Amino acid sequence: MLKELWKFIINLGIGKQLSxxxxxxxxxxxxxxxxxxxxxxxxxxxAIFDFQPLGLLLTTxxxxxxxxxxxxxxxxxxxxxxxxFMIFGIGMVTFVNIVYGRENFPMVQFIITSIFxxxxxxxxxxxxIYFGLNILFFIFIIYYHSNYxxxxxxDIHSFAADGYLGVLIIMTVVYLTALFFRNVGDDxxxxxxxxxxxxxxxxxxxxSMQEQMINSEKMASLxxxxxxxxxxxxxxxNFVSSNISPLKTDLHELKELSKKYKSLHDAENIEEILKExxxxxxxIDPDFLYNEIETLTNGIEEGxxxxxxxxxxxxxxxxxxxxxxxxxxxxxxxxxxxxLLRNKIKNRIEVHKSYGKLPxxxxxxxxxxxxxxxxxxxxxxxxxxxxxxFITTSVNNKRDIITISIxxxxxxxxxxxxxxIFEPFFTTKEIGKGTGLGLAISFGIIxxxxxxxxxxxxxxxxxxxxxxxxxxxSQNS
Numbered sequence: 001m002l003k004e005l006w007k008f009i010i011n012l013g014i015g016k017q018l019s020x021x022x023x024x025x026x027x028x029x030x031x032x033x034x035x036x037x038x039x040x041x042x043x044x045x046x047a048i049f050d051f052q053p054l055g056l057l058l059t060t061x062x063x064x065x066x067x068x069x070x071x072x073x074x075x076x077x078x079x080x081x082x083x084x085f086m087i088f089g090i091g092m093v094t095f096v097n098i099v100y101g102r103e104n105f106p107m108v109q110f111i112i113t114s115i116f117x118x119x120x121x122x123x124x125x126x127x128x129i130y131f132g133l134n135i136l137f138f139i140f141i142i143y144y145h146s147n148y149x150x151x152x153x154x155d156i157h158s159f160a161a162d163g164y165l166g167v168l169i170i171m172t173v174v175y176l177t178a179l180f181f182r183n184v185g186d187d188x189x190x191x192x193x194x195x196x197x198x199x200x201x202x203x204x205x206x207x208s209m210q211e212q213m214i215n216s217e218k219m220a221s222l223x224x225x226x227x228x229x230x231x232x233x234x235x236x237x238n239f240v241s242s243n244i245s246p247l248k249t250d251l252h253e254l255k256e257l258s259k260k261y262k263s264l265h266d267a268e269n270i271e272e273i274l275k276e277x278x279x280x281x282x283x284i285d286p287d288f289l290y291n292e293i294e295t296l297t298n299g300i301e302e303g304x305x306x307x308x309x310x311x312x313x314x315x316x317x318x319x320x321x322x323x324x325x326x327x328x329x330x331x332x333x334x335x336x337x338x339x340l341l342r343n344k345i346k347n348r349i350e351v352h353k354s355y356g357k358l359p360x361x362x363x364x365x366x367x368x369x370x371x372x373x374x375x376x377x378x379x380x381x382x383x384x385x386x387x388x389x390f391i392t393t394s395v396n397n398k399r400d401i402i403t404i405s406i407x408x409x410x411x412x413x414x415x416x417x418x419x420x421i422f423e424p425f426f427t428t429k430e431i432g433k434g435t436g437l438g439l440a441i442s443f444g445i446i447x448x449x450x451x452x453x454x455x456x457x458x459x460x461x462x463x464x465x466x467x468x469x470x471x472x473x474s475q476n477s
Contacts, residue, residue: 009034013073013081020191025120026078029085033066040066058096065092082120086130089113094137098144099151110138233310236303243296243303250293253284310339325473327360330368330402334391337372345380349387356394358402362473367445371453374438375406375465382410382463400471407464413457421455450474 040062047056072081117130424440457463
């Protein structure tokens, strides 16, 4: 019963429209007002029994003050109740110190009224105004006590006269203030936990979106290369298919020659058949057929090998295990990327490769291949006509890192473009020809590998992307 009553009292005026700070402030006011109302009610009874009219007036006024605060909060006038609490409180403290001398009633109440503005008003300006009023009235009381006699001189030795009452009030207020800060601290802790949970969810969603963007960009890159890849595969396939028909003809003619030789076993007129075979041999020329068959089969073998390399290059580029760190040959990834870009750069751009003796590098090969694709593709597009791309790799055994340099002698870029080159959605290409995600995603991939990527470029002097990667990933990667 008492617990439910206490809960009802402290929650007067609390609503969803109030901020967390205001809710705590109103609860603090309710707690103090209820305790003080009961406290001064007891002193009112004491004043009645001791026949102290002035004491009764003061204690009853305090009961009205604190009861009024609860009443205002009950009807939802929380803003009015806070201002009423402060104005009436400062006024009552001032009046009490005018009535009693400083020897009989210490000015400890001013400490209380100076604490409350910062506790119950969220706006610092409002809190500062009430604190200033408190200081002004305190100075006025000092002046009054120095120049005038109190309105009531009491010879009665009382509990209040010893200053114990003020000490008890301060103890109560300090406790409630500490409780206020503890509740605020608990709320802040809960909010921080909730905020951390929200941020963790946001990070997971961002990582998921980033992964989708990487895959989308990869599919876009492959989509742009589809026509070129189809052309690259079509050439050797056409080479194979075009060789099939003459090969079949040659084999058929040799088969017919073989049949004629086989017929000699059952022939009666061998000389005539040999003469016929000889004429047929002269017509088909077996030596020529043998050479042609060898040429055709070599052509078929070469076409099949080229098709195999393209398929292996495509497979290597889009590795299934791209989300796992594994040790791979970096040069293999570069070569597979160049294979896919062959149709885009052949007969126009010469690729100069200077490979160092690299160790196996722990990385996500599929993602690194995407980086190579983005940079080499951009380099080829930066060369308007004919030009060169230089790919250099090296290893620093002391620092246990490798360096990959991809340089072109294309148009280069201005300083303002260079500064923004890794920004998401930034592109210098025409609308519809670039997403602006390629280099931004590449930057993120290299960063995920604990590596670094920088660009050196000047307008009309080409560009160079320099990638550094650790040979071995750290445990925290």
